[in-house]
Amino acid sequence: MITLTEENYIKTIYQLGRYGTLTVSTNSIAEVLETKASSVTDMVKKLAEKGYANYKRYQGVSLTSKGKKIAADVVRKHRLWEVFLVEKLNFTWDEVHDIAEQLEHIKSEKLINELDKLLDYPTHDPHGDPIPDKFGDIKKTDKILLFNLSESSTGVCVGVKDTSSSFLKYLDKHQIALGSKILVVSREDFDDSMVIEINGSVKMSISQTVANNLFVKEEANT
Amino acid sequence: MITLTEENYIKTIYQLGRYGTLTVSTNSIAEVLETKASSVTDMVKKLAEKGYANYKRYQGVSLTSKGKKIAADVVRKHRLWEVFLVEKLNFTWDEVHDIAEQLEHIKSEKLINELDKLLDYPTHDPHGDPIPDKFGDIKKTDKILLFNLSESSTGVCVGVKDTSSSFLKYLDKHQIALGSKILVVSREDFDDSMVIEINGSVKMSISQTVANNLFVKEEANT
DNA sequence: ATACAAATTTAGATTAATCTAAAAATAGTT
DNA sequence: AACTATTTTTAGATTAATCTAAATTTGTAT
Numbered sequence: 035m036i037t038l039t040e041e042n043y044i045k046t047i048y049q050l051g052r053y054g055t056l057t058v059s060t061n062s063i064a065e066v067l068e069t070k071a072s073s074v075t076d077m078v079k080k081l082a083e084k085g086y087a088n089y090k091r092y093q094g095v096s097l098t099s100k101g102k103k104i105a106a107d108v109v110r111k112h113r114l115w116e117v118f119l120v121e122k123l124n125f126t127w128d129e130v131h132d133i134a135e136q137l138e139h140i141k142s143e144k145l146i147n148e149l150d151k152l153l154d155y156p157t158h159d160p161h162g163d164p165i166p167d168k169f170g171d172i173k174k175t176d177k178i179l180l181f182n183l184s185e186s187s188t189g190v191c192v193g194v195k196d197t198s199s200s201f202l203k204y205l206d207k208h209q210i211a212l213g214s215k216i217l218v219v220s221r222e223d224f225d226d227s228m229v230i231e232i233n234g235s236v237k238m239s240i241s242q243t244v245a246n247n248l249f250v251k252e253e254a255n256t
Numbered sequence: 257m258i259t260l261t262e263e264n265y266i267k268t269i270y271q272l273g274r275y276g277t278l279t280v281s282t283n284s285i286a287e288v289l290e291t292k293a294s295s296v297t298d299m300v301k302k303l304a305e306k307g308y309a310n311y312k313r314y315q316g317v318s319l320t321s322k323g324k325k326i327a328a329d330v331v332r333k334h335r336l337w338e339v340f341l342v343e344k345l346n347f348t349w350d351e352v353h354d355i356a357e358q359l360e361h362i363k364s365e366k367l368i369n370e371l372d373k374l375l376d377y378p379t380h381d382p383h384g385d386p387i388p389d390k391f392g393d394i395k396k397t398d399k400i401l402l403f404n405l406s407e408s409s410t411g412v413c414v415g416v417k418d419t420s421s422s423f424l425k426y427l428d429k430h431q432i433a434l435g436s437k438i439l440v441v442s443r444e445d446f447d448d449s450m451v452i453e454i455n456g457s458v459k460m461s462i463s464q465t466v467a468n469n470l471f472v473k474e475e476a477n478t
Numbered sequence: 479a480t481a482c483a484a485a486t487t488t489a490g491a492t493t494a495a496t497c498t499a500a501a502a503a504t505a506g507t508t
Numbered sequence: 509a510a511c512t513a514t515t516t517t518t519a520g521a522t523t524a525a526t527c528t529a530a531a532t533t534t535g536t537a538t
Binding site for chain 1: 494
């Protein structure tokens with residue numbers, strides 16, 4: 035059996051390592067999980083013993099295919115529950131993370147399959163992140179950061195990097211949502227801010243920080 | 257903060273003590289939770305220290321009002337989730353217990369209130385057990401065991417005592433469900449079995465065990 | 479009232495997950 | 509190549525929840 039704590043470590047390794055493709059450092063895991071690096075070392079040894087991770091001292095950790103499957107399942111559950119909370123229980127996108135963090139550990143295959151069906155098989159969560167399928171596979175989209183969109187180009191908002199409540203509320207306030215059409219009107223070299231136009235109407239200036247936390251899908255030039 | 261384990265002990269004390277009205281023994285708690293009495297003693301001391309229970313060595317445990325509130329909340333969540341699983345996710349009444357056992361520990365007031373609303377404020381779970389309201393109050397029904405129904409009396413099935421999968425499947429097989437009308441046709445002194453008629457059509461013989469695990473609400477004599 | 483059986487508690491040990499502080503390895507810079 | 513700063517690991521301790529085995533209390537029956 036796998037414990038809740040182990041699941042959280044595995045998920046963190048998965049996400050820090052770009053869905054399990056990279057090796058990650060114990061320190062970075064410790065930072066995300068708000069523990070100490072020494073605790074991470076201990077746990078990572080255990081995960082390796084149990085066959086969920088590859089680990090060589092001082093060389094970082096990666097997931098085995100067994101570990102990746104577990105991680106993808108947890109992420110799948112997390113994101114499906116987020117969709118449920120927003121679609122069925124009237125939550126807003128900035129309220130769902132902490133609850134999904136709890137719900138992601140519920141064990142029942144039927145439950146998650148039925149939930150998937152109830153929600154009509156969504157492919158992305160309320161923040162635009164992709165939902166792994168039953169087999170742990172993820173559809174990759176060619177999203178880029180708004181910051182990397184050039185002047186007079188247009189993109190559709192497809193996700194956020196920072197999912198903090200404060201950032202999401204900022205976006206709400208300025209009517210930026212998934213699906214919004216964003217035109218880069220001009221860029222300011224001085225402080226890397228930019229002026230954008232949202233859905234062809236509202237014009238506003240955004241900071242580099244905002245531009246670096248918003249994913250868009252670039253639209254073909256007109 | 258209250259741990260998951262503490263919550264489970266509190267819930268058990270609540271249920272063994274008839275919704276917190278009686279004092280219960282450490283042994284009975286140990287049996288339900290499948291632990292040893294010595295573990296229970298330790299935990300019960302801790303619960304008393306934290307203000308959730310009243311405890312005097314060798315004299316059993318009861319809940320404080322603070323403990324009762326926590327227990328009622330957990331039971332409320334458990335039963336609401338059971339309704340959700342049956343009503344929205346196509347589970348049958350014999351499949352929901354173990355999953356609800358996990359879901360009952362999810363912490364979010366908004367979540368449970370919204371769930372309550374989504375389900376249209378149900379008063380009973382799929383086994384006929386009452387759902388405590390937001391304040392922890394429970395509507396008591398005057399249900400009796402089918403075993404205590406006299407010959408030629410009629411009752412409506414309103415709940416089960418044994419919620420095991422095997423018993424529930426037995427009921428399904430014989431078309432006995434919540435709401436079924438049951439007439440006691442005759443009783444057999446020899447082995448305490450009885451012949452019943454279900455919904456005015458099917459006649460069958462049931463054992464004492466079955467009659468002692470089915471709750472009915474007696475109907476006024478015709 | 480005593481003696482015995484059953485229930486309960488205590489004492490001491492174990493496991494999982496964590497921590498601090500010290501030691502070891504790695505990586506970067508001159 | 510040597511020094512230093514950073515990262516990582518080890519060693520030893522702590523906490524929550526549990527266990528076994530022994531000791532204590534309670535209740536019952538003669």
